[in-house]
Amino acid sequence: GPKVLQIPSHQIIDMGQMVTLNCDPVSNHLYFYWYKQILGQQMEFLVNFYNGKVMEKSKLFKDQFSVERPDGSYFTLKIQPTALEDSAVYFCASSPTGDEQYFGPGTRLTVL
Amino acid sequence: SQLAEENSWALSVHEGESVTVNCSYKTSITALQWYRQKSGKGPAQLILIRSNEREKRNGRLRATLDTSSQSSSLSITATRCEDTAVYFCATLLQGGRALIFGTGTTVSVSP
Numbered sequence: 001g002p003k004v005l006q007i008p009s010h011q012i013i014d015m016g017q018m019v020t021l022n023c024d025p026v027s028n029h030l031y032f033y034w035y036k037q038i039l040g041q042q043m044e045f046l047v048n049f050y051n052g053k054v055m056e057k058s059k060l061f062k063d064q065f066s067v068e069r070p071d072g073s074y075f076t077l078k079i080q081p082t083a084l085e086d087s088a089v090y091f092c093a094s095s096p097t098g099d100e101q102y103f104g105p106g107t108r109l110t111v112l
Numbered sequence: 113s114q115l116a117e118e119n120s121w122a123l124s125v126h127e128g129e130s131v132t133v134n135c136s137y138k139t140s141i142t143a144l145q146w147y148r149q150k151s152g153k154g155p156a157q158l159i160l161i162r163s164n165e166r167e168k169r170n171g172r173l174r175a176t177l178d179t180s181s182q183s184s185s186l187s188i189t190a191t192r193c194e195d196t197a198v199y200f201c202a203t204l205l206q207g208g209r210a211l212i213f214g215t216g217t218t219v220s221v222s223p
Contacts (some may be wrong), residue, residue: 004154033210033211035211037214041147041215042200042213042214042215042216043155043200043211043215045210045212045213047213048210057208058210061142091154093154093211099143099160099204100145100157100160101145101157101211102157103147103154103155103156104154105152105153105154106153106154
């Protein structure tokens with residue numbers, strides 16, 4: 001099936017630093033999403049993005065978070081500055097129509 | 113409170129048996145999706161069932177939806193060891209918006 005790629009698979013950074021998580025969505029998809037999953041807990045929605053704009057964001061999407069998809073390339077999630085509570089696995093998803101979402105393998109972020 | 117949640121934390125079956133995971137939700141939905149997540153991987157969609165559908169099948173999988181009781185079930189027949197995973201239901205809100213995931217049910221299939 002369609003594959004979403006995420007780079008890197010793991011990232012370890014010091015608190016206060018900036019991190020950018022990269023997602024390579026399925027090529028003809030129009031909707032993009034980021035989710036956060038803390039170990040052993042449920043997946044939680046962060047933000048979705050369509051037509052170059054944020055459509056909706058949750059309360060977990062703090063001011064330190066931002067997303068963009070410059071020139072149709074990677075869909076990125078930037079966290080600046082990072083905090084300890086940002087440690088989690090971040091999943092990117094894309095969708096052709098906004099219904100069926102295809103998830104990437106996740107990026108495990110560890111903030112020290 | 114959770115907008116979607118599965119009703120069991122964990123279920124264990126032997127290969128060949130059937131297993132059913134149940135889910136309840138608390139909001140009006142356009143569709144409900146069942147996902148499977150294996151260890152270290154992202155969720156993979158199994159079945160999408162729309163609010164005007166009562167049942168959907170996909171191979172050994174069967175999903176039901178009861179909008180009056182705001183509940184859904186996912187049944188897996190003839191289980192295999194590779195069906196071992198966490199199974200989530202997720203409710204889809206209108207307009208390409210967020211999926212709201214339940215906490216998941218761990219299904220373990222042993223030989």
